[in-house]
Amino acid sequence: MKKEPVKIKEVEATVRSGNFDEVILGYNEEEALSEAARCLQCKNPLCSSGCPVGIDIKTFIYKITQKDYAGAYNAIRQKNNFPSICGRVCPAEYQCRKACVLSKKGLPFASPQAINIHFLERFAGDYGMKNPASSPKIQCPGSNVRKVAIVGSGPAGLCCAGELARAGIKVIMFEGLHKLGGVLRYGIPPFRLPRNILDYEIDSLKKMGVEFIPNFIVGRNKDVDELLGEGFSAIFLGLGAGIPSFLGIKGENLCNIYSANEFLTRVNLMSAYKFPKAHTPVNIGKSMVVIGGGNTAMDAARCALRLQKTNGISPNTTILYRRSEVELPARRLEIEHAKEEGIQFKLLVKPQEFIGDEKGFITKLRCLQCELGEPDASGRRKPIEIPGSDFEVECDIAVVAIGLNANEILTKVTPALKTDKYGDVIVDKETMETSIKNVFAGGDIVGGEGTVIEAMGMAKRAAKSIIERLCNQR
Amino acid sequence: MSTKILEKKLLADVSGSKIVQIKLAAKDVAVKAKAGQFVVLMASEEGERIPLTIADIDENKTTINIIFQEAGFTTRLLGKLEPGDSLYALAGPLGHPTEIHENEDVIIVGGGVGIAEIYPVARAFKVKGNHVTTILGARNKELLILEEELRKVSDNFYITTDDGSYGKKGFVTDILKDLLAKRESYNLVYAVGPIPMMRKVSETTKPFNVKTLVSLNALMVDATGMCGCCRVSVGGKTRFSCVDGPEFNAHEVNWDELIKRNKIYCDKEQHICKLSLK
Numbered sequence: 102m103k104k105e106p107v108k109i110k111e112v113e114a115t116v117r118s119g120n121f122d123e124v125i126l127g128y129n130e131e132e133a134l135s136e137a138a139r140c141l142q143c144k145n146p147l148c149s150s151g152c153p154v155g156i157d158i159k160t161f162i163y164k165i166t167q168k169d170y171a172g173a174y175n176a177i178r179q180k181n182n183f184p185s186i187c188g189r190v191c192p193a194e195y196q197c198r199k200a201c202v203l204s205k206k207g208l209p210f211a212s213p214q215a216i217n218i219h220f221l222e223r224f225a226g227d228y229g230m231k232n233p234a235s236s237p238k239i240q241c242p243g244s245n246v247r248k249v250a251i252v253g254s255g256p257a258g259l260c261c262a263g264e265l266a267r268a269g270i271k272v273i274m275f276e277g278l279h280k281l282g283g284v285l286r287y288g289i290p291p292f293r294l295p296r297n298i299l300d301y302e303i304d305s306l307k308k309m310g311v312e313f314i315p316n317f318i319v320g321r322n323k324d325v326d327e328l329l330g331e332g333f334s335a336i337f338l339g340l341g342a343g344i345p346s347f348l349g350i351k352g353e354n355l356c357n358i359y360s361a362n363e364f365l366t367r368v369n370l371m372s373a374y375k376f377p378k379a380h381t382p383v384n385i386g387k388s389m390v391v392i393g394g395g396n397t398a399m400d401a402a403r404c405a406l407r408l409q410k411t412n413g414i415s416p417n418t419t420i421l422y423r424r425s426e427v428e429l430p431a432r433r434l435e436i437e438h439a440k441e442e443g444i445q446f447k448l449l450v451k452p453q454e455f456i457g458d459e460k461g462f463i464t465k466l467r468c469l470q471c472e473l474g475e476p477d478a479s480g481r482r483k484p485i486e487i488p489g490s491d492f493e494v495e496c497d498i499a500v501v502a503i504g505l506n507a508n509e510i511l512t513k514v515t516p517a518l519k520t521d522k523y524g525d526v527i528v529d530k531e532t533m534e535t536s537i538k539n540v541f542a543g544g545d546i547v548g549g550e551g552t553v554i555e556a557m558g559m560a561k562r563a564a565k566s567i568i569e570r571l572c573n574q575r
Numbered sequence: 576m577s578t579k580i581l582e583k584k585l586l587a588d589v590s591g592s593k594i595v596q597i598k599l600a601a602k603d604v605a606v607k608a609k610a611g612q613f614v615v616l617m618a619s620e621e622g623e624r625i626p627l628t629i630a631d632i633d634e635n636k637t638t639i640n641i642i643f644q645e646a647g648f649t650t651r652l653l654g655k656l657e658p659g660d661s662l663y664a665l666a667g668p669l670g671h672p673t674e675i676h677e678n679e680d681v682i683i684v685g686g687g688v689g690i691a692e693i694y695p696v697a698r699a700f701k702v703k704g705n706h707v708t709t710i711l712g713a714r715n716k717e718l719l720i721l722e723e724e725l726r727k728v729s730d731n732f733y734i735t736t737d738d739g740s741y742g743k744k745g746f747v748t749d750i751l752k753d754l755l756a757k758r759e760s761y762n763l764v765y766a767v768g769p770i771p772m773m774r775k776v777s778e779t780t781k782p783f784n785v786k787t788l789v790s791l792n793a794l795m796v797d798a799t800g801m802c803g804c805c806r807v808s809v810g811g812k813t814r815f816s817c818v819d820g821p822e823f824n825a826h827e828v829n830w831d832e833l834i835k836r837n838k839i840y841c842d843k844e845q846h847i848c849k850l851s852l853k
Contacts, residue, residue: 277666279624279666317603318667321607322604323603344815345802345803354836359804366796366797376847378621379621380623380847381623384840384843460835462835509800510818
């Protein structure tokens with residue numbers, strides 16, 4: 102048995118940082134076989150317990166070792182509709198890989214020895230994409246006369262749509278933006294999730310009969326009561342986390358200070374990196390900083406660096422984070438990729454004030470140095486500002502990537518929909534039903550900011566409840 | 576899925592300054608839209624998302640009118656579209672509707688293409704039995720739009736032009752100041768126009784302590800609260816024009832900041848305009 106993990110092929114850092122093409126090239130057949138062969142096929146596998154949707158990892162890896170790639174694909178599809186997407190964006194080192202028996206225990210994330218489950222998932226997913234075979238339908242009698250509305254076409258909505266469509270339920274999906282995919286489209290850059298993968302998955306849903314209505318804002322064009330009154334038997338709300346948080350410090354409204362949402366939406370959804378061919382502009386600086394340490398911060402920084410390089414500006418992008426490297430919440434792979442590409446990390450710093458010129462554009466950022474104190478509610482050590490340690494960082498663009506709050510566009514106009522103090526929708530954890538009967542919810546609008554796969558886990562639970570409800574109502 | 580242009584009307588065309596009105600087949604918007612709200616639209620698939628106020632809704636609630644001045648790249652692109660053509664995308668209604676009280680004494684001030692935005696508001700006030708005084712301002716007679724429409728919904732009606740070619744020579748604020756000085760009973764001043772005009776209106780009404788609302792034209796991307804591009808400082812707090820506005824208390828708006836933020840992409844705009852002329 103091969104002991105060492107099979108390294109994944111990637112485009113070389115100096116090359117890839119000059120474009121927006123996919124960074125990770127994936128395993129070929131030989132590499133996948135070799136990595137799959139490392140799996141111990143544990144009698145009582147732990148890996149699946151680390152997966153928010155409970156993929157039968159042992160089985161799908163076994164099928165790969167048997168060269169039954171279609172079988173591997175279908176094994177994943179039993180639990181996860183979008184293996185090609187999740188194989189690319191899942192923080193596996195915090196989930197299935199961390200639970201893998203080969204991973205060293207006691208670390209905050211998986212050690213490199215853990216099976217590269219995500220890369221194998223991607224391999225099987227991409228195989229399934231290239232060799233389409235119809236997936237089994239679990240039709241419940243009479244369900245095809247009922248229709249369900251899904252609000253929001255992000256990971257939760259797409260997943261729920263797939264589950265319902267497979268059960269023969271008519272799904273109509275409403276999306277407020279002009280393009281489908283939610284955060285997968287406006288948030289995650291194409292170099293992490295190529296658009297053809299996302300388009301393929303959306304197209305397969307269309308082929309399954311899912312109807313998409315973009316530019317339609319539920320809460321504006323129609324409200325929840327109207328949808329229920331128009332013959333929708335159930336509604337699933339996958340509204341997402343909407344409103345960007347800002348630091349609340351002086352000078353934050355200076356020109357060229359972006360929320361990560363704005364910066365990434367301009368670049369990813371509106372293709373500002375193709376300006377002027379695409380008409381939406383984004384400003385590019387000589388010295389760009391990104392504040393935050395999550396995946397969104399990594400995405401923003403790597404987009405910033407690519408914009409600099411593609412515009413002939415010598416790359417100079419820095420991530421500022423208030424804790425130390427081990428606490429960075431981003432996927433380890435993204436942190437490594439960011440470093441390889443030349444992103445600088447200034448750790449243990451806390452921004453205090455943005456400073457601008459007379460035209461109102463940002464020129465620098467005043468920060469305080471921090472040290473780590475006792476663990477806080479999140480279990481991570483708390484950053485404590487060191488008085489008098491002020492210093493300034495020169496910058497002409499700043500991107501604030503410190504998180505999002507609940508999207509309120511629907512909840513504000515739906516008083517019967519109970520929300521918590523964060524504005525997130527309250528649901529029954531088992532059924533995912535909200536305070537309104539036959540209205541379900543999942544994804545970031547329920548749990549606050551989470552991962553794609555967590556959103557999908559919630560969407561699956563909701564879909565299961567909806568299917569049961571619809572079948573019983575017959 | 577795309578939105579068809581049903582009619583197009585050139586409201587003004589003076590030395591390259593075109594003001595265009597288009598009627599769109601937009602039932603989903605029209606059914607819900609109220610005075611003061613806006614839509615966000617994309618002229619083409621490569622286009623920007625730009626917010627434009629809903630200038631009118633037809634009686635059957637199937638179409639909306641939007642009015643824009645061909646000022647930048649996207650509005651010029653929009654101006655090239657003809658009846659039968661389609662917009663790539665249209666979403667709305669967005670923003671809070673104007674709060675319309677009853678039996679009040681209101682002054683509505685519109686400047687330039689901002690007149691398009693005050694029309695539905697003035698009409699809504701009139702319908703609810705308010706006493707409506709309207710003041711319109713334009714650079715010259717040719718650039719004055721919707722005069723007849725607004726005259727019909729106004730109890731008192733004034734026009735000013737910068738060059739004196741029509742109405743009173745001068746600015747809307749000259750008349751506004753006279754009115755406020757003469758009578759104390761005004762409950763509200765509502766103003767839409769170029770930023771310097773709205774700011775001037777705000778400065779004019781402040782000493783009289785009259786509630787003054789302005790509809791701000793901040794830059795936007797998604798226009799549903801997701802990006803924060805449109806943030807403005809109002810009363811020392813950061814607000815998003817798209818979901819918290821677009822109307823705000825004029826006396827609390829940080830005008831300097833708004834003016835600066837609206838110039839963030841000046842260089843890019845010049846660049847893309849130059850390229851498109853080639």
